[in-house]
Amino acid sequence: MPITELESQSVTTQTDIRLGTSAFTAAGWESAFYPPGLKPSEYLGYYATQFDTVEVDSTFYHAPSVQTVEGWYRKTPPGSLFAAKAPQIITHEKVLLDCDEDLRQFLHAMDYLGEKLGPLLFQFRYFNKKAFPDVKEFLARLTPFLKKLPKGYRFAVEIRNKNWLVPALVEVLRERHVALALVDHVWMPRPRQLFQNFDPITADFAYVRWIGDRKGIEEKTKTWDKLILDRGPDLAEWVEVLKPVYKRKIQILAFANNHYAGYGPGTIEQFRELWQRKGCGKIASPRLGPASGENQKLFE
Secondary structure (H helix, E strand, O other): OOHHHOOHHHHOOOOOEEEEEEOOOOOOHHHHOOOOOOOHHHHHHHHHHHOOEEEEOHHHOOOOOHHHHHHHHHOOOOOOEEEEEOOHHHHHHOOOOOOHHHHHHHHHHHHHHHHHEEEEEEEOOOOOOOOOOOHHHHHHHHHHHHHOOOOOOOEEEEOOOHHHOOHHHHHHHHHOOOEEOEEEEOOOOOHHHHHHHOOOOOOOEEEEEEEEOHHHHHOOOOOOOOOOOOOHHHHHHHHHHHHHHHHOOOEEEEEEOHHHHOOHHHHHHHHHHHHHHOOOOOOOOOOOOOOOOOOHHHHO
């Protein structure tokens, strides 16, 4: 059922912390994460027994079909939550201009997740001065776009220009209740530095992405089956900055990319252990229950 037809409480933010990965499969996962013999069509159903949220990466390349989204819904149990990237035609090719129809098509398909639809991310690339001389020029493009966004959804914006992380950007996002994505990326400030400059929480949820250094780690491996970098100190820093956010009863959604340390599921487990060791409270296990369709056997 499209989200626009749901009762209002179904899109209310829950005050909890959810952990997942960016995409639910990658080279190496078939042996490191998924049980032997599991069919690719069963991957998502099994993933949902381990994590209660996922950031869908494939939507960045093109809007999914309604049939694909309905499949995501059927293969996951109640309580699952899908975040997804907006298509690159919106953020990278048209850069927010003349993209109303592209956005409409994307949202129309994503509506079929119903109550399982989580935040939708507008991930922007690094913009040089030829694209936008400064953050003011970018905000002149971003602000009218945000004002046109339909209600009933949750949105997040990711910026890759560290010098653009200024109060003016934060206020534009806060006014529209759009989350500023908090990223751990080789180009961007460390989380403590970000929180020292201003309050980066601009919505009733926080959207965290552990991205890392894609170029650097791909010089070491392109098979994502184990942790190859020690990110313990970095994740411990994230625990410290997110604790106050959690105490504010703001929902936290955090996603680990394989490029962060070599193996997304391993990064999530490492963060979970650090969070609980620091006395921040237990992170709930996935909300297991019968799947809606073909993967029900995975939940029995």
